[in-house]
Amino acid sequence: MDESRKTFLRNLPKIDEVILLLEKSGIYDWAAREIVTETCRNVVQNLRETIIEAKEKDLPKLSLDAASVVSEVEQTIKGFYRYHLVKVINATGVILHTNLGRAPLCPEALQRILEVGRGYSNLEFDLAAGERGQRYDHVSSLICALTGSEDALIVNNNAAAVLLVLNTLSEGKESIVSRGELIEIGGEFRIPEIMSKSGSILCEVGTTNRTRLADYENAISPATGLILKVHTSNFRIVGFTEEAEIIPLVALGKKHAIPVMDDLGSGCLIDLDNYGLQHEPTVRDVLSAGVDVVTFSGDKLLGGPQAGIIAGKKEILSQIKKNPLNRALRIDKFTLAALEATLMQYLRPASVTRKLRPLQALTEPVAAVKKRARKLMGKLQKANLEPLEFVLHEDFAVAGGGSLPTQKIPSVLVGIKNKKMPASRMEEKLRKIEVPIIVRVDKDEILIDLRTVAEDEFGFIVEGLRQVLSN
Numbered sequence: 001m002d003e004s005r006k007t008f009l010r011n012l013p014k015i016d017e018v019i020l021l022l023e024k025s026g027i028y029d030w031a032a033r034e035i036v037t038e039t040c041r042n043v044v045q046n047l048r049e050t051i052i053e054a055k056e057k058d059l060p061k062l063s064l065d066a067a068s069v070v071s072e073v074e075q076t077i078k079g080f081y082r083y084h085l086v087k088v089i090n091a092t093g094v095i096l097h098t099n100l101g102r103a104p105l106c107p108e109a110l111q112r113i114l115e116v117g118r119g120y121s122n123l124e125f126d127l128a129a130g131e132r133g134q135r136y137d138h139v140s141s142l143i144c145a146l147t148g149s150e151d152a153l154i155v156n157n158n159a160a161a162v163l164l165v166l167n168t169l170s171e172g173k174e175s176i177v178s179r180g181e182l183i184e185i186g187g188e189f190r191i192p193e194i195m196s197k198s199g200s201i202l203c204e205v206g207t208t209n210r211t212r213l214a215d216y217e218n219a220i221s222p223a224t225g226l227i228l229k230v231h232t233s234n235f236r237i238v239g240f241t242e243e244a245e246i247i248p249l250v251a252l253g254k255k256h257a258i259p260v261m262d263d264l265g266s267g268c269l270i271d272l273d274n275y276g277l278q279h280e281p282t283v284r285d286v287l288s289a290g291v292d293v294v295t296f297s298g299d300k301l302l303g304g305p306q307a308g309i310i311a312g313k314k315e316i317l318s319q320i321k322k323n324p325l326n327r328a329l330r331i332d333k334f335t336l337a338a339l340e341a342t343l344m345q346y347l348r349p350a351s352v353t354r355k356l357r358p359l360q361a362l363t364e365p366v367a368a369v370k371k372r373a374r375k376l377m378g379k380l381q382k383a384n385l386e387p388l389e390f391v392l393h394e395d396f397a398v399a400g401g402g403s404l405p406t407q408k409i410p411s412v413l414v415g416i417k418n419k420k421m422p423a424s425r426m427e428e429k430l431r432k433i434e435v436p437i438i439v440r441v442d443k444d445e446i447l448i449d450l451r452t453v454a455e456d457e458f459g460f461i462v463e464g465l466r467q468v469l470s471n
């Protein structure tokens with residue numbers, strides 16, 4: 001190491017010295033001793049590493065005096081008092097945006113979380129019998145009523161649901177899957193990998209674009225534990241394609257006494273055809289075709305909290321319930337409370353698309369989106385936000401979250417131009433304000449897609465733009 005670098009290292013403030021300065025400034029009035037000591041250590045250690053790694057010419061630019069270290073420690077500790085998981089405005093037009101928390105909850109679900117979380121609840125207590133009950137019982141009969149299932153079980157998310165079913169029905173045995181359905185969902189969920197973690201052996205059949213019933217039939221052997229269908233959630237193969245229909249597949253399973261599972265991914269409970277959207281089989285459709293067990297998410301098209309729902313035949317569900325892995329994947333009371341309230345909305349089909357925001361966003365007529373876009377535009381024009389300019393655009397929103405992958409949903413957007421700042425810089429600044437606004441960027445404009453922005457969020461957009469212009 002060169003001499004100048006060594007000198008910089010030697011001259012770094014001593015931790016005790018920094019701590020003394022902080023103590024004098026009264027830091028222990030608002031911060032705990034251990035956190036102060038540890039933060040000092042980390043800050044000084046980071047500086048040490050920076051000195052070692054920095055280019056020679058950058059060394060003199062570093063702030064290495066005790067006052068700078070003190071200020072950085074204070075800033076770091078103040079950061080612990082700020083919430084990091086925060087509300088954002090989703091102006092992207094991606095309705096079920098996995099990075100932005102997928103489905104927003106309905107007011108009833110939020111109300112139930114408060115009610116159940118505030119005090120004690122009968123989470124695992126059977127009030128009628130006065131004895132221990134099962135947490136799933138609060139929602140399983142509702143799920144059965146809404147899907148025609150015989151029984152149901154809820155776990156943490158759909159990935160957990162798939163893992164649990166594969167492990168229960170096919171551990172040490174083969175699961176037959178079409179090569180066209182060996183999918184990856186964002187966030188490292190891949191069918192071959194989850195299968196291997198479940199202890200089941202992947203038996204792939206057919207080709208990427210064509211898999212026939214005979215391919216499944218030829219693969220059946222005494223080692224077969226399961227026939228698995230997977231919804232190709234986030235892509236479509238078009239052109240020269242073929243897949244085995246569910247009804248003959250169910251018959252094949254019956255003939256050989258092998259259970260048939262369908263990982264539906266999104267798990268739609270209403271008929272989307274009625275809203276001019278692409279056909280998506282409902283959970284009821286799939287179960288009535290005779291599939292033994294289905295799995296689907298709580299926070300995709302269903303519009304509720306993150307959860308994985310397993311529904312199907314009673315004897316299969318009872319095997320799954322006995323699996324010790326179930327205990328490791330179980331959901332908490334807040335999820336259950338929110339899920340119950342979300343599912344209840346489906347009891348009134350006439351109002352469910354208004355009540356659940358993802359369904360509302362998917363099915364809202366474009367004329368209503370346009371009306372809201374005009375309203376936002378008017379508000380922005382009146383807000384004295386020079387030098388911004390506003391234009392209306394027609395474009396498309398998408399469902400996102402691995403749902404309805406090829407569906408383009410007509411939408412209306414407000415484009416915002418700033419002559420004094422590149423759009424990419426505006427986008428970045430909008431991400432870093434108190435209530436961040438996540439936008440799309442197109443050339444020299446940022447775009448606010450009104451399909452995912454509600455009227456009661458307009459104030460945040462006006463305020464956010466004001467903040468961005470003022471600093």
Ligand SMILES: *Cc1c(COP(=O)(O)O)cnc(C)c1O
Pocket residue numbers: 157158159160162185189230231232233234263264265266296297298307308401402
């Ligand atoms: C989304 C999805 C999953 C994973 O569901 P999570 O709820 O995100 O865990 C699994 N399988 C399919 C087919 C999916 O679409």
